[in-house]
Every structure is written in C-alpha cells, then in structure tokens.
Amino acid sequence: MKILVVSLLRVGDVLLALPLFAALKRAHPEAEIHLLCNDSAGGLQPLLPDIHFHLFERKEIQQGLGEYQRPFFDSYYLVKELITELSALKFDRVINLTQNRLSGYICGAITATDKAGLVMSRNGSASFGSTWFSYLNDYVAAGGKEVFHYSDIFSYGTGYTPPNEVNLPEVATGVAEAERILGNSAGPVILIQALTSDEKKNWSSKLWAEALGLLQLKFPAARFLLLGAPFEEDRLTQLREAVLTAGVRAELAICSLPGALSLLRRADLLLTGDTSIKHLASVTNIPVVELCLGSSDFRKTGIYRKGNVIVQSKVPCAPCSHLSACEQAQHLCAERLSPAAVALVATSCLTRDWNSLKVVAEEFGPEIEIFRTQFSQSGYWLAEPVVGTNATATVKRHLEKSTWKLMLEREHLRPLGEFGSEARRLKEMVGQGLNPLKDSVLRECLRQLESEARLTESRAVELIRKGRQLGSQHEARAALRDLTEMLHQECERDDSNRLLLSYLASFQAHGPTGVPDLSRLRQVMKILEDVKCKSAIRMKLIRSMQSQAMEKV
Amino acid sequence: MMEEFYAKSGDRILRIGEKYLCSAVDPRTEAERWVAGHRAKVHKAKGLLILGLGAGYHIAQLRKQYPSKKIVIFEQNERCIQFAERLFPIELFDVPIVSENLFDKVIADPAVKAVLSSRYTILRHAPSAALNEPWYDVLEKELLGRSLTSLRSQLGVQSTFKAFEGTPLLWGESTPIDWRIFDHLNDGQLAERSDLDFFVLKALRELIK
Numbered sequence: 001m002k003i004l005v006v007s008l009l010r011v012g013d014v015l016l017a018l019p020l021f022a023a024l025k026r027a028h029p030e031a032e033i034h035l036l037c038n039d040s041a042g043g044l045q046p047l048l049p050d051i052h053f054h055l056f057e058r059k060e061i062q063q064g065l066g067e068y069q070r071p072f073f074d075s076y077y078l079v080k081e082l083i084t085e086l087s088a089l090k091f092d093r094v095i096n097l098t099q100n101r102l103s104g105y106i107c108g109a110i111t112a113t114d115k116a117g118l119v120m121s122r123n124g125s126a127s128f129g130s131t132w133f134s135y136l137n138d139y140v141a142a143g144g145k146e147v148f149h150y151s152d153i154f155s156y157g158t159g160y161t162p163p164n165e166v167n168l169p170e171v172a173t174g175v176a177e178a179e180r181i182l183g184n185s186a187g188p189v190i191l192i193q194a195l196t197s198d199e200k201k202n203w204s205s206k207l208w209a210e211a212l213g214l215l216q217l218k219f220p221a222a223r224f225l226l227l228g229a230p231f232e233e234d235r236l237t238q239l240r241e242a243v244l245t246a247g248v249r250a251e252l253a254i255c256s257l258p259g260a261l262s263l264l265r266r267a268d269l270l271l272t273g274d275t276s277i278k279h280l281a282s283v284t285n286i287p288v289v290e291l292c293l294g295s296s297d298f299r300k301t302g303i304y305r306k307g308n309v310i311v312q313s314k315v316p317c318a319p320c321s322h323l324s325a326c327e328q329a330q331h332l333c334a335e336r337l338s339p340a341a342v343a344l345v346a347t348s349c350l351t352r353d354w355n356s357l358k359v360v361a362e363e364f365g366p367e368i369e370i371f372r373t374q375f376s377q378s379g380y381w382l383a384e385p386v387v388g389t390n391a392t393a394t395v396k397r398h399l400e401k402s403t404w405k406l407m408l409e410r411e412h413l414r415p416l417g418e419f420g421s422e423a424r425r426l427k428e429m430v431g432q433g434l435n436p437l438k439d440s441v442l443r444e445c446l447r448q449l450e451s452e453a454r455l456t457e458s459r460a461v462e463l464i465r466k467g468r469q470l471g472s473q474h475e476a477r478a479a480l481r482d483l484t485e486m487l488h489q490e491c492e493r494d495d496s497n498r499l500l501l502s503y504l505a506s507f508q509a510h511g512p513t514g515v516p517d518l519s520r521l522r523q524v525m526k527i528l529e530d531v532k533c534k535s536a537i538r539m540k541l542i543r544s545m546q547s548q549a550m551e552k553v
Numbered sequence: 554m555m556e557e558f559y560a561k562s563g564d565r566i567l568r569i570g571e572k573y574l575c576s577a578v579d580p581r582t583e584a585e586r587w588v589a590g591h592r593a594k595v596h597k598a599k600g601l602l603i604l605g606l607g608a609g610y611h612i613a614q615l616r617k618q619y620p621s622k623k624i625v626i627f628e629q630n631e632r633c634i635q636f637a638e639r640l641f642p643i644e645l646f647d648v649p650i651v652s653e654n655l656f657d658k659v660i661a662d663p664a665v666k667a668v669l670s671s672r673y674t675i676l677r678h679a680p681s682a683a684l685n686e687p688w689y690d691v692l693e694k695e696l697l698g699r700s701l702t703s704l705r706s707q708l709g710v711q712s713t714f715k716a717f718e719g720t721p722l723l724w725g726e727s728t729p730i731d732w733r734i735f736d737h738l739n740d741g742q743l744a745e746r747s748d749l750d751f752f753v754l755k756a757l758r759e760l761i762k
Contacts (some may be wrong), residue, residue, distance in 0.1 A: 060597075062760055068729040073696035073711060075732075075760075077672040080753050087749075109752035122751055312672040 001031040004091045006107055007116070008056055008098045010197060011041045011257070012301070014148050015279035017097055017498060018168070021150045021302060023160035036086065038105075043257045046171045054086060056106075075535045079106075087111040094119075097154050099137055116158050132157030133409045138527075139299065145399040149381040151304045156408070161440040164306065164375045168283045176257025178266055181253045187221025188350060191253070191263060191286075193272035194239055195232050200294030201273050205242035210339035211271075211346075214250040220346055225253035225267070227260060227277060233465050268351050271342070278303050287349040291342065293333050295322035302373060302383050309357065310383050311345055313337045337366050345370060361387040375426040378402055381521065388435030395430055395437070395445040401424050407530070412537050419537075420509060423544030443549050450542045457535035464528045467521070554630045567608045567636050574607040574633065575678045584610035588618055591676050593645045595619060602696055604682030604689045606650065609637030613644040616739030623671075625664050626650045627692055629685060654688075656695045668697075669710045699730050713750045732757050744760065 003024060007014045014037050024033055032052060037044075041057040050529040057078065064075035087110050094118030096406045104120035115276055119139060126151065128134040132153050140147045148156075155162035191438070196202055226245070228236045233254050243250040253263060254432035260277055264270060264284045271289050272278045274296035281288050282305040292298045292312040297319040302310055312318060313336035317328060348357040353373075361370040371383035380401065388394065402422050411417035428436045437445070466482055560566045562579040576583035588595070588611065594616070595601060597739050599622065603612065606628035615624060628634055629652045638645050649664035659665060675696055682689040694700055698707040701724055708714045717735070735754065746754065 055631060058760075061757075064731055065761055069697070070677070071696070072704060072707065072730060073669075074672060075757060076713075076753060079756055080671070080749065083749060083753065099603060100759070102756055105752045105756040105759065107755070109749055120752070120755070445705045446688065 001028050001093075002034065002089060002091045003028070003031055003093045003095065004034045004036060004054075004086065004110065004112065006036045006094065006096045006098060006103055007041070007101045007124050008036070008038055008058075008100070008106075010038075010255055010274035010276065011044065012274075012279050013097070013150075014041045014044060015276055015282075016150045016301065017154055018166045018283065019098075019162035020095075020154045020158060021048070022163045022166045023155050024160075025050070034086075034089070035315060038499065047168050047261060049169075050067070054082070077283045080133055083109045085133070085270050086250050095154075095158050096133075101532065107186060112453045130157040130159075132411065135404070135408055146297050146397055146404070148404070149302065150300050151305060152161070152380045156405075166283050166374065167432050168261060170262050174256065174260075174262040176260030177255045177259030181225065181255065181259070181263060182266060186224060188219055188224045188268040189225060189266065190215065191225050191227050191272075191347070192221075192250075192266045193227045193253075193270065193277040194277050195228055196273040196275050196296075197236055197285075197295060198321075198322065200320065200331070201296050203273065203293060203337065204331070204541075205239050206237065207246060207248035207334065207337070207339050207342075209243045210249065211253075211342040213245055213246050214340060214343035215346055216248050218343070224248060224250040225263070226250055227253045227255070229256070229262065230254055251272055265547070271346060274298075274301060281305075287352075289342070289346050289349055291337065292319075294318075294326065298371065298383055302371075302381070304381055306374045309386075309432070310373065311337065311342060311348055312366060312371070314369055325343065328357045332375055336532055338364060338367060341362075341368055351508075373515065374433075376401070376429055378405060378422060378429075380514075384434045386434060391437055391441050392445040392448050393444065394433075394435070396449055398426055399427055399449065399538060402541060403534050406537050406541070407534055412533060417540075417542050419540045423541050424548060426541065427545050427548050428457070439549050443546065446542050446546050446549065450539070450546070453535060453538045453542055457532065457539065460528065460532040460535050464525070464532065465523050467528050555630075557636065557661035564610075565608075565636075565640060567633065569630075571681065572680065575610050580608060580610040581614070584614040585609045587678070588614045591674075594621070594674040594676065596604055597669040597672065598620060598625060598674040600625070600673035602665070602668060602673055602675045603678060604693060605632050605673065605678035605684075606630075606635070606637050607678050609641045609645060612637070612648065614643045615650070616644045623664075623668050623673075624648050625662075625668050627659075627689070628652060628681065629688065630681075633681065644646060651697070656692065656703075657706060659692065660695065660710060666710045669707060670712065701726050701730065704730050704734070732761055 005017060005020065007017055014035070024031060033050065033055060034052040036054045036056055042053065042055050045053050045340065057271060061075045061078055064070045064078060064102060072307050074324060078384070083106065091110065091112040092114065094110055094112040094115045096103050096109050096115070096119060099118055101120060104118040107115060107117065108120045117133050119127050119129065121127065125303045128137060131546070132174050136153050136157070152162055192208070193207055216222060216224070226236050226240055233252065236252055236254070240250050240252055255263065257280065261280055261284070264281050264286050267286055270277070270281050271291070272281070273291050273293060278288065278290055282303050288303050289307040290298065290303055290308065290310045292310055298310045300313065313333040315332045315336055320326065341360060344360045345357065348354065348360065357370065365387060370386045371379065372386055375385050376382055380399070406412060406417065406422060411419070427442070556568050557567055558566050558577070560580055562581065564580050566577060566580055567574045593760050601615065601622050601624045603624060603626045606612065606626050612624070612626060615622070615664060618726070626648060628650055634650055649662070651659060651662055651665060653659045653662065654732060660669070675693055677689065677693070695703040698704045701722060705718065708718045722734055723737050724730060
C-alpha cells in the first residue's frame with residue numbers, strides 16, 4: 001500500500017502530522033508512506049527515515065513565476081514534472097492536510113484510488129472525503145470556539161485514532177550537535193525558543209530578560225540556551241545581548257532540527273512560543289511552557305502531549321488573525337504576560353510542583369490564564385484551565401466537543417450509537433479532571449444545559465423555517481433580517497452559528513431581486529440541519545449523563 | 554580577422570581581432586570553471602540553450618559532465634563552427650547548431666522546439682556572444698518568452714498552450730509577462746486542457762497571489 005500525505009505549509013505543520021504518521025504505520029505496517037512538503041521542511045528527513053520525502057520547491061517555483069530572467073514556462077514544467085512523478089507512483093491514498101487551494105489543485109491532479117482532505121475538481125468545487133476535513137474547512141476556519149486540535153482532525157479525518165505518544169529516534173549528527181552545545185552541564189538546562197515565524201507571536205527581549213533573571217535567582221546553577229536555526233543567529237545574538245545586560249548568563253544554541261531534538265531530550269525545561277520546536281518537543285519528555293501570543297491558537301496547535309503548560313494573556317483580541325498585523329496600539333497580549341508569572345510557572349514545571357501552579361494561576365488570574373494539556377478519555381487532546389471556571393461552562397465545553405465528535409463520526413446514524421459510552425466518559429472526565437465536579441454539581445449543570453439545549457433545538461427548527469422563507473422573493477428581506485438577528489443571539493449557544501453568520505454576510509450584497517444566491521442558501525440550510533442534528537445529539541448525551549449521575553443517588 | 558593559435562597549455566584556440574574566444578592560457582580549465590559556475594542552473598534543466606559556440610571547449614565540457622542533457626547551440630559565425638567541429642568532432646557530432654537570423658524560424662527549429670517543451674536554461678558564453686551582442690540579446694529575450702511577441706511565438710511550441718496561440722492576450726507589449734496573463738481566460742477555454750495541465754495552471758495561479 002502506498003500513501004501520500006500532503007503538507008504544504010511550515011515545518012510545524014508537518015510535525016503536527018506526526019500522530020497521523022504513527023497511526024498510519026500502526027494500521028499498515030507494510031505501507032510505504034510518502035510526504036509532499038515544502039523544501040523548507042526538508043530538514044526533517046533525517047528524523048523521519050521511514051517516510052519518503054518529495055519536496056515542493058516553492059521558492060524555486062515562485063522565482064520562476066516572478067523573475068523575468070527565467071524562462072516563462074520554467075515553473076509550469078517544474079510543477080508538471082513533480083505531479084507526473086507522483087502520479088507514476090500510483091498511490092492508493094492521498095491525504096491533504098493543507099487547507100488551501102494550491103494543495104487542493106495539486107491533489108486534484110495526482111492520480112490515486114482514494115483521497116481525503118481538500119481536493120479541488122475541474123468545475124471548481126471542493127471535496128473533503130471526510131466529515132472531519134469538512135469540519136476543518138467550515139467550522140475551524142470560521143473561528144469556532146470549541147475546536148479540535150489539528151492533530152486530532154488529521155487522524156480522525158483519515159479514519160484512525162491518534163496515538164497519545166509518538167517517538168522519533170535521534171540521529172548521530174543531532175546527538176553530536178547537542179553534546180557539543182551542552183558540554184558538561186551540572187545545573188538544570190533551560191532551553192528558550194524565543195523566535196517565532198511571526199513578530200506578533202514573539203515576547204519582547206526586555207520581558208524575556210526579566211523572566212530569565214527571576215529564574216536565574218531561583219536556580220543560580222541553571223544554564224539558559226537560546227535555541228535557533230542558523231538563519232536566526234543574528235536576531236538571537238541581539239536577544240542574548242539584551243538578556244546579558246540584565247545579568248542573565250544566556251548562551252546561543254544554534255543547531256539543526258536533529259540537533260534540536262537531541263537537545264530537547266537532554267534539557268530540563270523548554271520555554272517556547274508557537275514554533276516548530278514546540279511540536280518537536282511533543283516527542284520527548286521535556287516539560288514545556290508554551291507562551292501563547294498573537295495569532296497562536298493553542299486549541300488547534302498546542303503541544304500535542306499531556307502534562308504541559310500553556311500560558312495566555314486575558315485580552316479580548318486573542319487569538320488575532322495570522323493574516324493581519326496587530327491592531328492594538330501596544331502589543332497587549334505580550335505586555336500583559338508578566339515575567340514574574342512566567343518565571344513562577346517555569347519553576348513549577350521544573351520542580352513538578354503542580355499545586356503551586358494553581359496558586360500562580362489564582363494570583364495572576366486577572367491578567368493571564370494557565371492551562372494544562374491532557375488527552376480526554378474520548379480520544380482527543382484538550383487544554384484544561386488550571387483554575388476552575390464556572391462549572392456549567394466546563395461541562396458545556398466538554399459536551400460540545402463530544403457532540404461534535406459523535407456527529408463527525410456519524411454515531412447518530414448508527415442503530416446503536418455510542419451515546420451511553422460517550423456520556424460515561426464525559427462524566428468521568430468532569431468528575432476526575434483538574435477541577436473535579438461532584439455529582440450534585442454535575443446534576444445542576446446538566447439541568448441548566450438541558451433547558452438551554454431544548455431552547456437551541458427549538459430555535460434551530462425556527463431558523464430552518466425562516467431559512468426556507470429566504471427562497472421566496474416576497475419575504476426574503478424580512479426573513480434575512482430575522483435570521484441574522486436570531487443567529488447573533490444564538491452564537492453563544494451554538495458555535496456552528498458563527499459559520500452561518502459569515503455566510504449570511506455575503507447575502508447582504510445579493511442582487512436587486514432580493515433573493516440570495518441559491519447555492520449559498522443551500523449551504524446555509526445544510527448548516528442549519530447540522531445545528532438541529534447537533535442539538536439532538538447534545539440532548540441524548542445530557543440525558544444519558546443525567547441518568548448516570550442519578551445512578552448513585 | 555580570425556586566427557588560430559595554441560594556448561600555453563598546448564590546446565588550440567581562436568582569436569578574432571584582439572579578442573580571444575577562450576583562455577589563451579588553459580581553455581580546458583576555463584571551460585571546467587564555466588560549467589561549475591552554471592552548475593545549479595544546468596542541474597535543474599533538461600535542456601540547455603547555449604548562446605555562443607566560441608572554440609567549443611565549454612560545450613565539450615558540458616557534454617562530458619551532462620551527457621543526457623539536450624543541448625542546442627546558437628552561433629552565426631561559420632568559422633567558429635568549422636573550428637569547433639574540427640576540434641571536437643565527437644562532442645559536437647549530434648549537437649544542433651542554429652544560425653538562423655529570423656526569430657520565428659529559430660523557434661520553429663525542431664531541435665529548439667524539443668528543448669522549449671521541457672525545463673530548460675539559457676547559458677551565455679560571454680566571449681563568443683560579445684561578437685554579436687545585439688543578436689544574442691534579442692535571441693535570449695525570444696527564448697525566455699517574457700515579452701508578448703516572444704510568448705506568442707512560444708505558445709505555438711507548447712502543446713498545452715497551442716490553443717491559446719490566436720487568443721487575445723490582454724497585456725502591454727513592453728510589460729514583462731507573468732502568469733496573470735491567462736487570467737482572463739474563462740473555464741470554457743481551459744476545458745480542453747488535460748486534467749494535469751488544468752490543475753497545474755490553477756496551482757501556478759495560486760502561487761502568484
């Protein structure tokens with residue numbers, strides 16, 4: 001069997017697919033797994049010796065398109081030869097993990113028996129091959145609140161359960177690099193991955209210096225290594241100078257990806273922004289503190305491992321869009337993240353004192369939120385707040401995820417869906433999590449959620465009725481206005497409505513007849529049916545959990 | 554006036570007026586360095602279009618290091634051609650040398666067409682190109698396909714794009730061409746393309762955004 005995985009974004013995005021690679025290997029030990037990725041991710045090859053790499057020479061192709069000293073058809077032949085070469089390998093399955101048209105067209109061109117993920121067709125329509133990839137395109141991209149981690153989506157979307165642990169072997173060159181950098185270290189080694197791909201996701205040098213200074217006071221024998229690739233050396237040198245000025249003995253650790261992996265296996269703590277190094281750390285045991293700034297969205301791309309810590313400022317604009325510059329007068333999310341808080345969180349992780357983590361979360365509660373990562377019993381990754389929030393909100397959050405999972409796995413279409421088992425897993429999760437709920441509290445939460453769910457279900461039916469009116473010219477404008485107003489109100493209740501609102505925005509510019517575009521209308525109606533379906537699933541879960549919570553009474 | 558000499562290395566070389574067409578010290582080493590300097594471009598291409606034959610040393614070196622590459626040489630000086638063919642009869646045996654003046658005929662030459670229909674690169678042999686710089690400049694522009702006229706000439710050569718030969722291309726004559734030139738084509742005009750070509754065109758357009 002031959003499988004091609006397509007990941008045409010950054011190195012970190014390829015690393016998010018590690019659980020999928022492991023799941024594929026587990027399910028098909030004899031399969032040949034191929035990866036089409038940008039040439040910038042080629043540095044991963046030594047770490048993934050079982051994967052056949054095919055490099056998309058993005059820079060070369062774009063230069064060929066834009067440089068007038070290059071033959072006009074150069075890039076055309078480059079892409080054509082690549083696709084011809086891939087098609088000749090006769091893949092049984094192509095899995096596209098990149099949600100953009102470029103990858104969709106390339107996957108459309110490659111011959112394969114089965115395709116999953118975004119695939120463009122000749123008539124311009126997109127197919128996804130799986131409810132999970134449709135969900136990724138429709139809901140995650142539209143800014144849904146309770147969304148699954150990309151690694152979960154990639155695996156479930158392809159029909160596999162992601163493993164909670166992935167192993168990558170070290171390579172000799174990486175080990176040599178790490179040993180050269182580390183030398184003979186006595187005290188704790190703290191790695192700092194300060195630079196990310198986007199300035200908005202970076203913490204300032206001044207704040208890093210302060211945080212590391214506080215850590216150095218607590219751990220005088222600690223070594224601070226500023227991690228980076230060769231092309232980052234100049235910027236890291238500037239950071240080092242700023243940190244040295246504050247009295248912190250920081251060193252540069254410039255290395256390759258294999259070198260970084262070996263360092264991660266030997267160091268005692270990683271402090272990182274949203275970077276590929278964070279994803280690489282997920283295959284090691286190093287404790288990680290992730291600073292979630294700017295457009296970083298830990299719900300989708302947090303470190304895919306249990307027991308790590310994520311710190312995020314409480315600012316209304318987070319996470320911001322990765323496509324635009326920061327809209328604030330100051331870099332609010334970074335400045336609100338206190339160096340003292342980061343130092344204390346790092347200390348808790350180094351000393352494995354999780355109780356003190358709660359104390360830090362409470363002390364700095366007005367400015368930041370601290371999360372710990374784990375895997376739910378239902379089989380997906382999540383980041384739980386260290387300090388409990390409103391109980392009903394907690395139960396609702398888990399309920400929403402389980403509802404989505406059941407719907408995406410089409411449990412509601414099976415004669416005997418897994419509602420009872422899922423409800424049991426949900427109950428155990430909220431009863432045993434970081435902030436466990438007693439059965440009495442759970443029963444009260446479920447009562448509130450049941451009445452909310454009943455309201456949502458009836459509103460969904462009403463929305464569908466109003467949606468049907470949009471097809472009639474006579475009532476179109478009034479119906480559209482009512483529908484939009486209802487959806488705004490319902491947004492907080494059911495996340496799916498965010499997507500609907502984005503569709504409806506396009507209806508405002510419909511033609512002089514007042515009737516929205518029919519294909520858009522069909523999409524809206526489909527989503528409304530999904531909302532209704534989700535409501536029904538949610539009710540089943542609530543009732544099953546209520547029944548289980550009553551069992552002990 | 555063209556004269557034949559011996560370089561210090563003992564190899565035969567050509568001089569026109571005061572200009573040597575290759576090194577008067579060691580033309581073979583010079584040719585090796587010339588090929589090494591173009592290695593990145595040569596390695597990626599299937600076909601090589603060489604502007605200038607000179608004394609032939611650089612061609613001989615290319616054939617030695619890259620025997621499978623399709624090579625076409627552009628040279629108008631008959632004396633150069635005779636000299637090089639005498640010096641390198643085996644290396645130049647099956648290499649097309651194009652001397653045509655009219656650019657339409659250059660593009661229509663079967664050997665040139667064969668190279669243009671895959672990834673190719675254009676390499677200039679400076680000493681020999683200097684003998685007729687204006688001709689080589691225009692020739693290079695035609696072979697790149699980056700002006701409206703040269704693109705039109707090349708459309709006829711590219712099997713995928715032959716159907717666009719007569720299609721109006723909405724572009725300024727003096728503006729260097731990029732792939733947005735096909736934007737105005739509707740899906741109907743692309744309908745006859747094979748699946749592969751259709752998707753490649755769409756993918757390329759995404760990369761320009």
